[in-house]
Amino acid sequence: MVADRGGPLPTLERAWELYRASDLAGAEAVARAIVQRAVLGQQAALAEAAHLVGVILAQTGRTEEAVSFMARAADADPGRASYHSNLCEMRRQTGDRAGAVAAGRAAVAADPAYAAGHNNLGIALFETGALEEALACYGRAIGLRPTFAEAHNNLGNALRAKGLPGEAIAAFRAALAQRGHYPEAWNNLGNVLRETGDFREADAAFHTAIAQRRDYVEPYNSLALSLFAQERSEEAFAVLALAISAAPERPEPAFYLAQGLLNERKAEGARSACQRALRANPHHVPTLVLLARILRDLERGDEAIDAARRALALAPDDLDALNVLGLLLMETGDLRGACALFERALANDPASVNSRINLVAARKVRPDEDMVTALESALSAETGEAERIPLHYALGKAYDDLGRHAEAMDQFIAGARLKRAQLTYDEPAALATFDRIRAIFTPAFLAERAGMGDAHARPIFIVGMPRSGSTLVEQILASHPAIQGGGEMDLFHRAVNRIDQTFGGMVHYPELMHLIERPEMAEITSAYLDALPARAPGKRLMADKMLNNYFYLGLIHLLFPRAVIIHCRRDPVDTAISCFSKLFRDDLPYSYDFAELARHHAAYAGLMAHWDEVLPEGTILPMDYEAVVADIEGAARRLIATCGEAWDPTCLKFHETERPVRTASITQVREPLYATSVGRWRRYGPAIQPLLDALGR
The missing domain is CATH 1.25.40 (Serine Threonine Protein Phosphatase 5, Tetratricopeptide repeat)
Structure with a gap:
């Protein structure tokens, strides 16, 4: 924004003197007085005074009011290109893109040789997505004024958006050749270099931008993103901490900090970082959306939905907000509401791939x-x-x-x-774990440690392969008035890992069992029970559906001799096909290759056979998916009786139970029972023969 000084009327001279002396309030008062008393025939004075008021208002953050004064200046003196050009920029800043383009066109029409007018029109066109016309405007501005650093920089932004990184880099370097102290251009150059994989040069550009302007937050953020891409997370976190100190009023550094922490699986830290960002700006929509995702990961569904709804209230068309709220509604069973949100997102942007993928998953x-x-x-x-x-x-x-x-x-x-x-998957090491567990948990080993556990606690453990009917079993249990479904809780593993750290992390499970005595057994027991979520009123039992707790069944039996252990089983080929056809949220590295999947299934089945052999008869209740489908009431009654509870017919209405479900069976469990998944593998023909061979079928 530039102030264009006009004629030498005395009162205007006074206004300009005050403006040059940085007395903006005084200059504004004088200029406003001229506007108020201007009469017919004094259009030039009126235009210049209105222009000056508009510039001062824009410089002091009152852009909405500035637009009205600059528009008045342009109306009073339509031949002055600078007035239209400034009006173009002001309207753009207020979000009036169409008005900005119109003012920009008026500027270049008033004076085709006015480089700043072409540049500002180019910016307005760029924001409307008219890249080709924006590029032409920047080219004309540079042609009129080859030393126009801002135009070179804006040209670089447009070329970057057009997917021409090499040309964009050249444009940014041209801008810097005209003005070396230009932190915005250094940051833009660094971003393109980062996107091309030239991290060394990119980071150098970001450091230059930071050195030139310590309170300019964008290069801090850009440098952090570059460091994250290089897997240098600790350095990235340090840079973002500096950014928060440099610009505490900006939410973006804390937002990127939250993203980085979430990628490191530090959800609680990420949640705290989001709260820091929202203190800086409670209306920062990307942070609200990220917070909803984090709260979802922390199993705080109601709070997650609240954050997503807040984001959507601020930005009704925001694709990320629509999608995250849709996923949350899916988990609560509101499939119709979820589909409506995904469809709304697609209506706003038919090219939104994530919205389309989510809609396909929802129905x-x-x-x-x-x-x-x-x-x-x-x-x-x-x-x-x-x-x-x-x-x-x-x-x-x-x-x-x-x-x-x-x-x-x-x-x-x-x-x-x-x-x-x-994925990185060390299959020999993974399969060896099954052998190591069997070698340690012998009948003699279990007998030596009998009686060390909690004789009263009755936790429910649901184990088995993914896609083996475990979500259906949990939903049946959770439909009982006395049983709460806890979902996939990684609590037992964490409790064991605490003991692992007690011994310095040098000896791990299962060999860790040789070092565990009664005090450590008690510590694992209390750590697990204390970590269980609070049960809802009337609920006496909690079902833990962390399926790979089958690794710990010997230890679970020692710690909780009254535990209910339910082993969900399904035809191995159907299980494998169902795993193979799902893209899991958490990587199951063995599930993306037929041979690896078959070998993992064989190792799991061997371990479960071992537990059946060494644990007392009846310790583990097998629950076959095919049997559940064939006789849902009989299966449900066995489940409830095993848990020691009286039968309740609501267990047969499991698809009506309202509770969050986050597994790959998220949609199926909301429907009445169907048998179409039994023998599913037969649909696929010769393509799955390698899987059948690997499974010995």
Whole structure:
């Protein structure tokens, strides 16, 4: 924004003297007085005074009022390009993009040789998405004034948005050649270099920007993102701490800090960082959306929904807010509400891939919609492997819904191949763990430690392979008035790990068992029971559905001899296919390769056979998915009786029970029981023969 000084009327001279002396209040008062008493024939004085008031208002943060004065100046002297150009920038800052473009066009029409007018019009066009026309405006501005550093910088931004990083880098370097002390251009240059993988040069650019302006928060954030990309998280956290100190009124550094902590699986720290960001700006929508995701991970569903709704109230069309609230509603069983949000997101942005993927997960794809075509187009256009993975799984699910099962499996195989390539999985070490557990938990070992546990506690443990019917079993239990479903709680592992740390982290489970005596057993017991969520009124029992607690069943029996252990089983091929066709939120590295999946299943089955052999008869209740489907009431009665509770018919209405469900069975468990998943593997034909061979079928 530039103040364009006009004619030398005495009162205007006084206003300009005050302005040059930094007495903005005095200059504004004089200029306002001129505007108020201007009469016909004094249009030039009126225009200049209104222009000066507009500039002062903009400089002091009163942009809305500034627009009205600058518009008055432009109306009074329509031939002055600078007035229209300033009006263009002011309208842009207030969000009036159409008005900004109109004012910018008026500026270049009034004076085609006015470089600043072309530059400001280019900025306004850039924000409307008119990249080609914006590029042309910046080019004209530079042609008129080759030393115009801002225009070179803006050209770089447009070229970056157009996907031309090399040309963008050249434009930013041209801007810096004209003005070396230009922190914004250094930051922009660094961002493009970071995106091209040139982290060394990018970080140097960010450091230069920070050195030139210590309170400019953007290069701190950019440097932190670069360090995160290089897996230098501790350095990134330190940079963000500096950014918070440099600009405590800005929410972005704490927001990025929260993102980084969440990626490090430090959800509580991430939640605290979000609260810090919201103290700086309670209306920062990205932070509210991130907070909703974090609270979701922390199993604080009601608070997560509240944060998502706050974000959506502030930005009704925000795609991230619509999607995170939709996922939260899915988990509470409000599938209709979730679908409405995903559909609303797609209506706002039909190109939103995440919204489309979420909608496919929330309901069956219908033959009369273009969902498959849209997913196929998105997949063909996407070049990034990480972005292609969820598209393969979504398209596979869509094909499955439409009965195109062979095509579905092709997509699952393609997605699994890409996903497996991203994972580090030491299969020999993983499989050896099963052998080590069997070697230690012998009958003699268990007999030596009998009687060391809590003889009264009755926790419920549901174990088994993923996709083995465990969510259905938990939902039946949670429908009983006395039983609360806790979901997948990683509490027992954490309790054991505390003892691991007590011994310096040098000896791990299962060998750790050789060092555990009665005090350590009591510590694990109390640590687990104390960590269980508070039970709702009337609930006496808590069901823990952390499926891989099958690693600990010998220890669980020692600690809780009255524990209810339910082993969910399902046809191995159906189990494997159901795992293979899901993109899990938490990586199960063995589930993306047929042979690895089969070997893991064999190791798990061998360990469960070992527990059946060494633990007292009746300790583990087997619950076969096929038997549950065939006789839901008989299965439900066995479950409730094993838990020591009286039968309640509400257990047969499990699909009506309102409680958060976050597993891959999130939609199926909201429906009445169906048998279509029994023998599912037979649909897929020759493509799954390697799996059948690996499973010995």
